[in-house]
Amino acid sequence: MTSQEQDPSQRKYRILRETDLRDYLAGLPPIVAQLGGSPTDWSISEVGDGNLNLVFLVKGSHGGIAVKQALPYVRLVGESWPLPLSRAHYEHLALVHQARLAPKLVPAVLHHDGPLALTAMELLEPHIIMRKGLIAGTRYPRFVDDISTFLAQTLFFSSDLALTAAEKKQGLAAFAGNHALCKITEDLIFTDPYRVAEQNRWTVPYLDATAAAFREDLDLHVAISRLKLKFMASPEALIHGDLHTGSIMVTDRESRVIDPEFAFYGPMGFDIGAVIGNLIMAYLASTGHERSPGERASFEAWMLETIEGVWSEFSRKFLALWRSEAKGDGYPQSLFSGEAGAARLEAERQAYMARLFQDTVGFSAAKIIRRILGLAHNIDFEWIADEKRRAISEARSLKLARTMMLEAPSFTTIGAVTKAAREVRNWQPDFAG
């Protein structure tokens, strides 16, 4: 019995408890085969470490699965903050898209139930959330290659460089309904950290003055408003929309990108910037996690190499795709024929990447600032128990992010970004000031 054939009474949304879930899964032959053994023997635990959804891990005698069910509200906040169940539909659409383009870099979908807003996926084991690994100082040798492939493949093949304009518009329309998730980003990343907002928080009292300065800094307000407009009205590609290190699961041998429920057609730089911004925070938080000075020096050097590698490998792979797979309506080959045409198009590709890098620098900065002055913080900083040490790492991150956002064009290479990060790493903020 597939989900299409189920009793219609089961096809209405309800929040699943563990026993309901067991009965529900027992009716799905592919799931039963994947898990093995008798349903009564399956272990089911709700891990729920996300901000929005229920997440169950289910294990049988043969294998395991992860089951994600959307709640009609933001789990972190409760029923007072409703959020449409349709996000499960968009997440499923995005997973299918990503699985096609980056097949081993996302969890395989085993089952999707639209009315229940539920998706069952392969269990990623022994993967851990990358953010936790970075806090522990673990290096991931596959990461640069994997994430750059994920970014290059998913972004290029949903762009005007690979699609006809008609295909692109169809895709865009298919994700236009996911606006409630976009709105979270618009508010929490592009607006609230720069104004008085009830949900904002920061490490008091150390960052009080900086937070106040950001709320008054009109240059920043113009810069973030331009980025917000780009986020809202630049459908360059189908982006993941929430690609921080908490949305990446890793082992030392592989990487998987999870949780694309914020997916929509937006600016490519938002995804690339999410990765780079979160790596910068991991780098600048690192000192807060050391037990003795300099203990994590070689890890930090690896972090900087990783940041450089993400952009340079993404850029190399994206350009290679553009040279060989440009079947889209953008930059038609027929306008760049012959040797001179090919050379001019190549120069234009480089110019395109330079503009994309500017966007990436700006969005990286926005992602950093929201994690320190806005609602949703990250454990890179939160797990630094000493609040002053935490505030030092955060202040350094804010200082770098402000420069990146206001002077994005002065960062013409990823090396310029890591150089600035290295410099700010040793800056001592004066909290008395």
Next chain:
Amino acid sequence: MTSQEQDPSQRKYRILRETDLRDYLAGLPPIVAQLGGSPTDWSISEVGDGNLNLVFLVKGSHGGIAVKQALPYVRLVGESWPLPLSRAHYEHLALVHQARLAPKLVPAVLHHDGPLALTAMELLEPHIIMRKGLIAGTRYPRFVDDISTFLAQTLFFSSDLALTAAEKKQGLAAFAGNHALCKITEDLIFTDPYRVAEQNRWTVPYLDATAAAFREDLDLHVAISRLKLKFMASPEALIHGDLHTGSIMVTDRESRVIDPEFAFYGPMGFDIGAVIGNLIMAYLASTGHERSPGERASFEAWMLETIEGVWSEFSRKFLALWRSEAKGDGYPQSLFSGEAGAARLEAERQAYMARLFQDTVGFSAAKIIRRILGLAHNIDFEWIADEKRRAISEARSLKLARTMMLEAPSFTTIGAVTKAAREVRNWQPDFAG
């Protein structure tokens, strides 16, 4: 009996002939009331001066209507070039949007039939197509005020400055299906004039060398490709999409914008550029229509004032709306509070308009080039019977357009554009060269 209640057999698409149309309209009470008299006495004539559709003028004893029916192919070319009937749906949607925002500047819709791809509108009488009036040297004192209101109102109120991001995405999705019409623009404006294409034509032999030069000019190919990408992936507002002087009907007392079947969410500069590019062509064609040298000097001076007025009045009205009606998610007021915030936001508004002007200059140029080297020409030039005189006006237009497209940032004011137009007006091309 409304269209919803008709016999279902009548609700399938069929191409209406005059007698079918009479029977069909006789079943629509609001139409019968508008026309007056007995249906058998109505006069029906198919005027069909568009490139795509059937257009009937129907007159009764009391009043008249215009009826537009889409054909499943491009009328100008025939059944070998199919085109979806759905364009009538998008045209109707756009007319409703425009009627709400610019109520007296579009024809009132009296009836729409989706399956028949048919719309009945008020008959515009004694309006004439503006392009014809300009060829005759007629001035339209209401035009600048009307078209600038139309542009400011329709563009501002469908932009991120006036809408929430959710409303904007809903609108965008509603028009995403109109991609076949967009594709015509992408091919005929943004690609074909710059490459060998069977449908291209130009005034031979005079423009042979120029046409060849445009096909080889890689700077132009980069510039037009950037504009094409902007057209495909910058949904700034619901644009008309084909706003040339053949889509505007005028008297000396009013102006109406017709035929928005190319409507979709695209860059605002494309609409403004369409108006300005077509006015520039009317200005540079003017000398071709004079019977004695200098005869049309004061008309030409009015044309230049009109070009300046379109941008400056559009800009003034758009800015005024932004100051008073900014209820959208873009540039949130809360980030620009207080006197300093208001001043900074005002400076950013000016910067936004400067960027929009650059787009406008580029799109104006693209609209000029396509009318001289592409498939669809315009009667401003075509009605200059002496081919050499025609070619002189066209060569001047191409020279100006090339400069506008390649050096758009050097045109910082509309005055710089009219100055360049005035200068090129007296340039003598050397067709021997």
